Amino acid sequence: MGARGGDVTVVAPPGATLGAAVSAALSERGWHVHDVRVARATRELLRTGVVLLLEDDTGRPTVHVPPRLALHACVVVASARSAHELRDLLRRGAGVLDQDVPLLVLVPAIERRLGPPPHAPPAALVDAALARRQAEAVGLARLTATERAVLTLLVAGVGPDRIGALRHLSMNTVRSHIRAILGKLGARSQLEAVAVAHRSARDVAGTAPDFTDPDLTNPGEAAARRGGPQ
Structure with a gap:
């Protein structure tokens, strides 16, 4: 399920803080991240290299996914609160990850589903990211x-x-x-x-x-x- 050219689209509800955190972490790890905040995910958005966060900050599944669309290129991040929606998305081929884990665990799991970015970030960017994390x-x-x-x-x-x-x-x-x-x-x-x-x-x-x-x-x-x- 590799993302073409190291690109990944992070789709999340408007204002979702976990979406912002996942996007920032993937960017630091060398991905070219496209942030999309919508309540309805279009078919075009879900074609390749997509991380889909279903729930808003209150834990409600608020992103609508088009029916009968194959989701083999999609990693869905949600909690047990979205069990009904997740059963359908799993049947359509999506990879599903639990959002109720530390970001340190979640982001590498997302990367394993997507495949590594084709180019490692330059050493200067890695050093800057490490310095920022230390600060x-x-x-x-x-x-x-x-x-x-x-x-x-x-x-x-x-x-x-x-x-x-x-x-x-x-x-x-x-x-x-x-x-x-x-x-x-x-x-x-x-x-x-x-x-x-x-x-x-x-x-x-x-x-x-x-x-x-x-x-x-x-x-x-x-x-x-x-x-x-x-």
């Missing part, structure tokens, strides 16, 4: 506990008004925290800050698994160390 990690580490809580809510799709109510903060205070978050992450918008949080490949509250843990990366070796069955 983002430093920015996330500098967030205060309240700023991390606000960013966590933004990632979950909660708006500033609701954040104020949930955290018992005035709107001025919420806006002040958001400005501080944007400044520390080097982000120009709330959407970009959420994309940074997704790219960090961990929950901004620090609860996601550490993928350098050998218990996760090599369960057999970990079991041997513990003296248990492999």
Whole structure:
């Protein structure tokens, strides 16, 4: 299911933060990404090298896919909330991936479905991407506990008004925290800050698994160390 010329089209509902994060991650890894935000995916969009994110930020499947269209060149990203739609898309040949995993896991899985881009990115681009990721990690580490809580809510799709109510903060205070978050992450918008949080490949509250843990990366070796069955 290789993408022609390293191109990939990321189709997602308007305003979907995961769509922005997936697009940014694929771009950093050498893909030429075409971002499309629509509620109805056309047949032309779904012909080759497509990543289709079905759900909006509330978890509802909102992208309509034309019926009876073969989807062998399409990777669908969704959750169990879209089980009814996924059964139909699987029957039509689409590859399906779970969106409820860290971006660090999701993006390589998408690439395995698409096939590698034909040209590796130049070393200078790789260095720049690594430097940007390091700066983002430093920015996330500098967030205060309240700023991390606000960013966590933004990632979950909660708006500033609701954040104020949930955290018992005035709107001025919420806006002040958001400005501080944007400044520390080097982000120009709330959407970009959420994309940074997704790219960090961990929950901004620090609860996601550490993928350098050998218990996760090599369960057999970990079991041997513990003296248990492999």
